[in-house]
Amino acid sequence: MEQQPIVELKGLSKTIGKKKIIDNLNLQLFPGQITGFLGPNGAGKTTTIRMMAGLMKPSSGEVIVEGQTLTDHFEETMSKVGVIVENPEMYKYMSGWKNLLHFARMNKSITKERITEVVDQVGMQNRIHEKVSSYSLGMRQRLGLAQALLHRPKFLILDEPTNGLDPAGIREFRTYLRKIAVEDGVSVFVSSHLLTEIELMCDRIAIIQNGQLIDIREMNQKEEAHYYIEAQPVEQTRELLVGLGLTVAESGHGFIVKVEQDQIPAIIQSMVTANLQIFAVQPFRKTLEDQFLEMTGGGQIAESHKK
């Protein structure tokens, strides 16, 4: 995929006081691609996103949107960006429609028809003229998405977007994101704590820890195959597997074995021959959660520097 990136973070750093919160972040985001942004609490996700949304100024480095830097061409670049930062806080004392009108006026040439269109897209047409204070969290999320889409952005930044949506809403949201990514070539950048969510939604994930990007990986990357094998007696099973030259790791009552699929019949054959009682032989896939925890070294929160 040798495309021009829509958004590029170049050496992005943020120092608050003496603390380096974001340290030399480099990342490219491509059209049509949904990139997940993961990291433990306090790793610098929100700070990064705020710098990309123009709410914070980087201490050094640049956010570049289609070749223009955010700091020097604020209005041009921001008109290509749609943002939902954390919970979309709206003007509660106004109707959803007035809120959208408000944000539409801050862009050039958004027609009333366009607002109606977006309202229909997020399925809010029945309640749009009610005050936002009467909306549920899920409806506010939809309104939040609507305001981010008004100006047909080429790049969408979402911070914890599915917070407060019900399962049906989450699924709908996912499908919708996929749709605008594929059909309109929008590049989407999603941060979330919900790893399973990210796993289902994203093409690519970027992992941040202590302000540094520690990994970027494609989700459809072919992973090394692992199988879970459980058989009795345990000791004989282990000897047999090790004897076959396999790397074995104990897990519960059985073993995780690093092995390619085409070797499996032969292994079962030899286990049968050895008179082992086989209980389970199944493909084992590390969840994103496992991988994530492995990479970030467990759940400890990075040294606190928020607020």
Place this chain on the structure above:
Amino acid sequence: MLNLIRNEWMKLWHKKATWIMVALLLFILIGIGGIMKFVQSTLDQPENQPSWEENEAENKAFLTAELANPNIDDTTKKQLEKELAISEYRIEKDLEPMDPSGREQSILDSHFMLSLVVLLSVIAAAGIVASEFSQGTIKMLLSRPVKRWKILTSKYLTTLLFALMLTMISFVASLIAGYLFYDPSGGAILDYRNGAVVEVSYWGRVLALYALQFVGIIVYLTFAFMIGSVFRSSSLAIGLSIFLLFVGPSIVLFLSKYEFVKYILFTHTDLTGYISGNTFVPGLTWPLSLVVLTIYMLLFLVISFWSFTKRDVTA
């Protein structure tokens, strides 16, 4: 920019507090007119009130006697001479003064009620930036393709517009109260200008007083606007501005012995003194007031804009 101001205007009027403020303003202005009228009507009118001619003659005699006093200083002397000239002119040309309980005087005095407008504009100015932070909407507002200084300018202009509107509402309400509760009395306003006594146009005087009060409103409003945008807290901004509104005159009084009192903001917030002839501190001049006010206003605005455009949004 027009769209941004429309946005701010829309947000302002969607807050219940704004409507309550306007209703309160109308209620107080018209209500006070009614109460004053009621109080006046309960007072016994003495039977043989002296005519205005007798009063004026007495006043003239008093002023002449005072002037004869050899111990008076120069400023007092000038003031007395001025008053004497006006008094003589009034008697000579047979120009009746305004009845203090008449319609004209009540409308003329209504500019004092603009301190209510100061209060309400300060509340609006304090909240217009701070509330975006407290509601969390600032993140939505600033992640738009609009530079921050434009957003802040639209907010400042909106508060000015709001203050102007409240001022006009008070003017109209005072007119209504004046016509509802008071009888016309006629009378002429005299002033002393460039060594001669002149008759002043009544409506011109009313408008001048309102305009000068409006300058004071803008000063306090700008101060509240600055505190609101720097500290991002509307309660602090409202509290501090109102505190200064009440304490300001006392500070000036307290420091009036010193020369530097001339450079304090509060010495210049009430410009109506130039019309009534009672300035807080002797020796104030128009150019000085204008320069001092301009410098303070610029300072407030520079601080507001600097703080709003440079600082990160972390809320």
